[in-house]
Amino acid sequence: MIALNEPVVVGNEIRFIKDAIKKNWISSFGNYNKQFDKFLSKITKSKNVISVSSGTAALHLALRVLGVDKNQEVIVPSLTFVASVNVIKYLNSNPIFMDVDYDHNLNIDKTIDFLEKKTFFKNNFTYNRKTKKKIRVLIVTHMWGNALDFYKLRKVCKKRNIFIVEDAAEALGTYYSYGKLKKQHVGTIGDLGCLSFNGNKIITTGSGGAILTNKKKLAKKILYLSQQAKDDPIRYTHNEVGYNYRLSNLNAAFGCGQITKLNKYILNKKKNYLFYSSYINKISGLKMLAPKNYSESNYWMNVLIIDKSIIKKTPYDFYKRLLVKGIETRLIWKPNHLQKMYKKNEKYRVILSEEIFNTCLCIPSSANLNKSKLKTICKAIKEIAIN
Amino acid sequence: MIALNEPVVVGNEIRFIKDAIKKNWISSFGNYNKQFDKFLSKITKSKNVISVSSGTAALHLALRVLGVDKNQEVIVPSLTFVASVNVIKYLNSNPIFMDVDYDHNLNIDKTIDFLEKKTFFKNNFTYNRKTKKKIRVLIVTHMWGNALDFYKLRKVCKKRNIFIVEDAAEALGTYYSYGKLKKQHVGTIGDLGCLSFNGNKIITTGSGGAILTNKKKLAKKILYLSQQAKDDPIRYTHNEVGYNYRLSNLNAAFGCGQITKLNKYILNKKKNYLFYSSYINKISGLKMLAPKNYSESNYWMNVLIIDKSIIKKTPYDFYKRLLVKGIETRLIWKPNHLQKMYKKNEKYRVILSEEIFNTCLCIPSSANLNKSKLKTICKAIKEIAIN
Numbered sequence: 035m036i037a038l039n040e041p042v043v044v045g046n047e048i049r050f051i052k053d054a055i056k057k058n059w060i061s062s063f064g065n066y067n068k069q070f071d072k073f074l075s076k077i078t079k080s081k082n083v084i085s086v087s088s089g090t091a092a093l094h095l096a097l098r099v100l101g102v103d104k105n106q107e108v109i110v111p112s113l114t115f116v117a118s119v120n121v122i123k124y125l126n127s128n129p130i131f132m133d134v135d136y137d138h139n140l141n142i143d144k145t146i147d148f149l150e151k152k153t154f155f156k157n158n159f160t161y162n163r164k165t166k167k168k169i170r171v172l173i174v175t176h177m178w179g180n181a182l183d184f185y186k187l188r189k190v191c192k193k194r195n196i197f198i199v200e201d202a203a204e205a206l207g208t209y210y211s212y213g214k215l216k217k218q219h220v221g222t223i224g225d226l227g228c229l230s231f232n233g234n235k236i237i238t239t240g241s242g243g244a245i246l247t248n249k250k251k252l253a254k255k256i257l258y259l260s261q262q263a264k265d266d267p268i269r270y271t272h273n274e275v276g277y278n279y280r281l282s283n284l285n286a287a288f289g290c291g292q293i294t295k296l297n298k299y300i301l302n303k304k305k306n307y308l309f310y311s312s313y314i315n316k317i318s319g320l321k322m323l324a325p326k327n328y329s330e331s332n333y334w335m336n337v338l339i340i341d342k343s344i345i346k347k348t349p350y351d352f353y354k355r356l357l358v359k360g361i362e363t364r365l366i367w368k369p370n371h372l373q374k375m376y377k378k379n380e381k382y383r384v385i386l387s388e389e390i391f392n393t394c395l396c397i398p399s400s401a402n403l404n405k406s407k408l409k410t411i412c413k414a415i416k417e418i419a420i421n
Numbered sequence: 422m423i424a425l426n427e428p429v430v431v432g433n434e435i436r437f438i439k440d441a442i443k444k445n446w447i448s449s450f451g452n453y454n455k456q457f458d459k460f461l462s463k464i465t466k467s468k469n470v471i472s473v474s475s476g477t478a479a480l481h482l483a484l485r486v487l488g489v490d491k492n493q494e495v496i497v498p499s500l501t502f503v504a505s506v507n508v509i510k511y512l513n514s515n516p517i518f519m520d521v522d523y524d525h526n527l528n529i530d531k532t533i534d535f536l537e538k539k540t541f542f543k544n545n546f547t548y549n550r551k552t553k554k555k556i557r558v559l560i561v562t563h564m565w566g567n568a569l570d571f572y573k574l575r576k577v578c579k580k581r582n583i584f585i586v587e588d589a590a591e592a593l594g595t596y597y598s599y600g601k602l603k604k605q606h607v608g609t610i611g612d613l614g615c616l617s618f619n620g621n622k623i624i625t626t627g628s629g630g631a632i633l634t635n636k637k638k639l640a641k642k643i644l645y646l647s648q649q650a651k652d653d654p655i656r657y658t659h660n661e662v663g664y665n666y667r668l669s670n671l672n673a674a675f676g677c678g679q680i681t682k683l684n685k686y687i688l689n690k691k692k693n694y695l696f697y698s699s700y701i702n703k704i705s706g707l708k709m710l711a712p713k714n715y716s717e718s719n720y721w722m723n724v725l726i727i728d729k730s731i732i733k734k735t736p737y738d739f740y741k742r743l744l745v746k747g748i749e750t751r752l753i754w755k756p757n758h759l760q761k762m763y764k765k766n767e768k769y770r771v772i773l774s775e776e777i778f779n780t781c782l783c784i785p786s787s788a789n790l791n792k793s794k795l796k797t798i799c800k801a802i803k804e805i806a807i808n
Contacts, residue, residue, distance in 0.1 A: 041447045051438055060428045060627050060675070061620020087474055087628060090649075090665035116649060116659045123662045126513060233448020233669070240447050240669030241474060262477075262503060268740070270754045272503045273761040275510045278477035282620070282627030284675060288447070353655070367657045374660040 036411065038362045039234040039335065042299065042401045047291030054287040062261075064283030066290050071244070073293045077207065078219040080227065080246035082253030085239075085281040085289075086260055089203040089230025092243035093173075094121040095279060096199045096226040099255050100171050102127045107162055107380075109148070109196075110173040111140045112369040113387040118173055118201050119370045130162070130169070131371040131381035137326060138337070138390060139182035140174045146190050148382045153194070160194040164380065171197045176205035176220045178396075179236070179334030180325045185214045188223065198224030203243070205229075206236050207300045207332035215328075221246045231289060236299050236334050236401070239289035242281050299401040303333035306403050310336050313412040317419050319344030323394070337366075338395045338415065345419050349395040352418055356397075359414045364396040423798065425749045426621040426722065429686065429788045434678030441674040449648075451670030453677050458631070460680045464594065465606040467614070467633035469640030472626075472668040472676075473647055476590040476617025479630035480508040480560075482666060483586045483613040486642050487558050489514045494549055494767075496535070496559040496583075498527045499756040500774040505560055505588050506757045517549070517556070518758040518768035524713060525724070525777060526569035527561045533577050535769045540581070547581040551767065558584045563592035563607045565783075566623070566721030567712045572601045575610065585611030590630070592616075593623055594687045594719035602715075608633045613643075618676060623686050623721050623788070626676035629668050686788040690720035693790050697723050700799040704806050706731030710781070724753075725782045725802065732806055736782040739805055743784075746801045751783040 054066055071083040086092050102108060104126035110119055112131040122129045132148065133141045153160050153169060160169045172191055174184050184198070191198055202208070202221035206229050210218050221227025226249075231242035247253050258264075263276025281289075311322040319341040325331035340349060349365055356363050369387040370376050398411055441453055458470040473479050489495060491513035497506055499518040509516045519535065520528045540547050540556060547556045559578055561571050571585070578585055589595070589608035593616050597605050608614025613636075618629035634640050645651075650663025668676075698709040706728040712718035727736060736752050743750050756774040757763050785798055 040445055043442050043445070043447070048439060048442060052435060055430050055435060058427055058430070060430070060625055062628075063620065088665045116657070116663075117665060120649075120662045120664070124511070233450065238447055240671035241449075241665070241667070262507075269737075269752055270503070271760070272755075275507045275762055276503070277507070278475045278504060278628070280628070282672070284627035284672065285669070288671060350656075365656055368659075373658070375662055 036361045036398050036407055037400055038364050038396060038398055040400045041233050041238045045291040045295045047288050050287040050291045051284065054283055059283045061282050062280060066283050066286035067281060070286040070289045070293065073290065074244055077296065078222055078246055080219070080222045081248045082250060083244055083246055084253060084256045084260060085242060085244045085286060086279045087243065087281055088241050089228060089232060089243035090117040090121060091277070091279040092228035092230070092245045093118055093199070093201060094124055095256050095259055095277065096228055096245055097121055097125055097171060098259060099252055100197045100199070100225065102171055106168045106170050107165065108171045108173060109145065109169060111175055112371045112381060112384045113138060113367065113390060114175045114177070114201065114370065115367055116370060116373065118175065119376060129370070129376065129379050131379060131384055133382070133384040134387050134390065136386065137180060137182070138177040138323065139180065140184070141386070142184060142187045144383050145187060149190060149194060152382065155194055158195055160196055169196060171199055173199045173201055174224065175201040176208060178323065178337055179205045179208050179332040181205065181208050181210055181220045181329035181331065183210065183213060183215060183326065183328050184223065200224040200227040202227045203230035204235065204334045205332060207296055209330045210328060211330045212328040222248065225249065226252065236303070236332055237289065237292035237296055239281060239285040242285050242289060300332050302401040303399060306399055306408060307333045307336055309405065309408045310397070310412065314338065314415065317416050320415070320419055334399065336397050336399045338397050340393045340395070342393055347418065349393065352395050352415070355418045356414055361398060361411055361414055363398070366391045366394045366396070423748045423785050423794055424787055425751050425783060425785055427787045428620050428625045432678040432682045434675050437674040437678045438671065441670055446670045448669050449667060453670045453673035454668060457673040457676045457680065460677065461631055464683065465609055465633055467606070467609045468635045469637060470631055470633055471640060471643045471647060472629060472631045472673060473666045474630065474668055475628050476615060476619060476630035477504040477508060478664070478666040479615035479617070479632045480505055480586070480588060481511055482643050482646055482664065483615055483632055484508055484512055484558060485646060486639055487584045487586070487612065489558055493555045493557050494552065496532065496556060498562055499758045499768060499771045500525060500754065500777060501562045501564070501588065501757065502754055503757060503760065505562070506763060516757070516763065516766050518766060518771055520769070520771040521774050521777065523773065524567060524569070525564040525710065526567065527571070528773070529571060529574045531770050532574060536577060536581060539769065542581055545582055547583055556583060558586055560586045560588055561611065562588040563595060565710065565724055566592045566595050566719040568592065568595050568597055568607050568716035568718065570597065570600060570602060570713065570715050571610065587611040587614040589614045590617035591622065591721045592719060594683055596717045597715060598717045599715040609635065612636065613639065623690070623719055624676065624679035624683055626668060626672040629672050629676060687719050689788040690786060693786055693795060694720045694723055696792065696795045697784070697799065701725065701802065704803050707802070707806055721786065723784050723786045725784050727780045727782070729780060734805065736780065739782050739802070742805045743801055748785060748798055748801055750785070753778045753781045753783070
């Protein structure tokens with residue numbers, strides 16, 4: 035079986051875990067947590083990093099610290115993993131679903147259009163014309179590790195006093211290489227950036243995530259909330275409702291082993307992408323989703339695009355037939371405005387999200403794929419496309 | 422430094438982690454998760470066990486699956502860790518604070534008194550007379566690993582259609598040894614029981630927890646909610662707001678190493694308690710909190726009780742002076758009805774919780790304490806008591 039995206043353990047994971055166990059640093063005590071945060075800070079150049087127990091926890095804390103609650107609404111692309119929307123619900127707020135672009139990331143023009151036509155600005159805040167609720171936060175995603183340049187949108191949001199949370203769950207190691215954001219790491223452009231270290235991500239801690247921010251005050255508050263909001267840890271005084279969201283030292287030790295190999299993983303993943311695109315793009319009716327030329331991507335996930343006018347097969351057809359051949363693939367997430375619990379929520383000109391859902395497929399992208407396996411996958415895809 | 426309650430690693434933790442890494446079972450894939458659940462099931466005789474990422478997550482899911490929401494209230498003892506109350510708030514419900522008994526567990530008589538005088542029963546549900554809100558869930562705790570026999574209360578709750586969630590976070594390995602509940606493990610008497618495997622608990626997974634239940638339908642729903650509520654994992658259909666709460670295989674592997682030594686840990690902890698009580702109970706004005714005679718405790722935490730009429734010192738005085746001597750102790754949690762965010766919530770005859778907060782202290786209880794260390798601790802306590 036060729037996995038979709040499996041962890042690759044080639045670093046000091048076991049050595050660090052052994053050391054953590056030897057020092058009895060298993061849970062909240064220990065140095066690996068801080069060390070992991072430092073590694074992340076070095077890579078992303080984010081002034082503050084707070085590692086947490088999952089990417090979902092990171093997004094939840096990000097919205098919570100920005101004050102999202104039942105009197106507010108949050109703009110989010112419909113085409114993203116459901117967790118990014120669930121966290122809005124955790125805080126009793128409602129999502130406003132925005133469409134994505136052909137790159138699968140937030141559609142900036144439609145978002146600005148929505149802000150101009152469907153909101154009003156009053157007493158320094160932006161409100162939804164329809165519901166009269168405050169729109170305080172916008173979530174942008176860097177899908178599949180591919181950067182979204184939202185420099186223009188950031189300006190618009192600043193003027194309207196809307197915070198930006200970057201869902202960079204899949205994008206550790208992705209930088210802007212051109213334009214106003216040149217040399218900056220995704221997740222450090224908005225007010226807060228969220229990473230995930232789930233098992234399928236470019237590096238893993240088993241389960242884990244992190245929040246990036248250059249704002250010290252926010253970072254302090256996030257750390258406080260992630261540790262059950264202890265105002266006085268000796269007398270157990272809590273002045274706010276907190277969470278148990280800190281990453282354990284055991285998981286951080288594993289992450290420290292993983293993160294030193296990040297560049298190697300990116301290099302291998304880039305090779306995967308180059309192999310796929312050189313092969314697949316020659317097949318009539320198929321092509322690979324390409325990262326934007328203004329960025330240096332981490333090439334986390336490879337996405338196959340099926341031209342339905344040429345190939346009369348669905349992504350699910352490909353999924354099924356590849357599975358039989360021992361090749362694991364994944365359908366695109368069902369757009370969130372179509373999910374049962376979000377059907378009644380507001381959406382704005384969401385069209386492309388559905389098209390992408392019906393024409394794309396995630397194909398194997400692990401950092402340990404070799405040419406032989408890549409060839410096997412490509413040949414299998416070609417065969418299905420033709421027959 | 423003598424720690425309050427540190428992890429003891431004497432099992433197959435490293436071997437299992439190495440194996441998990443070798444098999445590339447780091448995150449959600451792998452067998453250790455299932456194996457850990459099986460171990461827990463064997464120990465507790467709970468028909469279903471769902472391991473999750475923390476004790477807080479366990480309590481959160483327990484209340485969520487029982488339908489707690491903004492139209493409901495939850496009865497909870499005031500003297501418990503704040504997480505047990507925060508989870509009520511996560512679901513927009515409000516706590517009703519109940520007092521504890523001299524054993525630090527829920528005061529059963531006061532609870533029954535409250536149910537009789539302050540609630541009414543209508544259309545098969547119990548409502549708070551004051552707020553008219555439904556009371557659907559009661560949380561009971563087994564503090565410090567010491568069992569609460571709530572057989573009588575369970576009958577009362579059943580008649581009033583109130584679910585019982587047991588916070589057995591600290592009580593893995595604690596059984597009833599006498600009475601109607603004889604041979605049953607705490608956490609399996611109510612509708613759902615919650616465990617924690619945080620670093621300070623009798624066994625640890627770094628961070629982790631579990632839910633016990635004999636009700637298959639609830640177990641299935643909990644597992645579903647803990648894994649982002651995927652109704653169709655291939656097409657990414659979600660019909661409910663879920664959570665990212667599953668325990669990673671890496672943490673479960675560590676837990677599998679720990680759990681095989683549970684009996685050894687309990688034996689050592691019992692020795693700690695017996696040493697403490699034989700020494701401390703002879704000091705005028707001091708005694709150790711004793712487990713109830715209807716149970717076989719796991720002796721997780723030893724609690725010192727200061728008689729203020731004899732010793733004119735606060736728990737904090739002891740805390741400070743013991744810390745100087747390199748002995749870590751911990752104050753009792755500040756009762757939750759006194760916490761800033763819960764001050765306005767309803768409380769019912771809460772008296773003893775405050776007295777306990779002002780007269781008790783948690784003292785070192787690790788499973789690896791030896792006689793020499795125990796003697797050092799006892800001598801230091803005696804010296805402070807006298808001088």
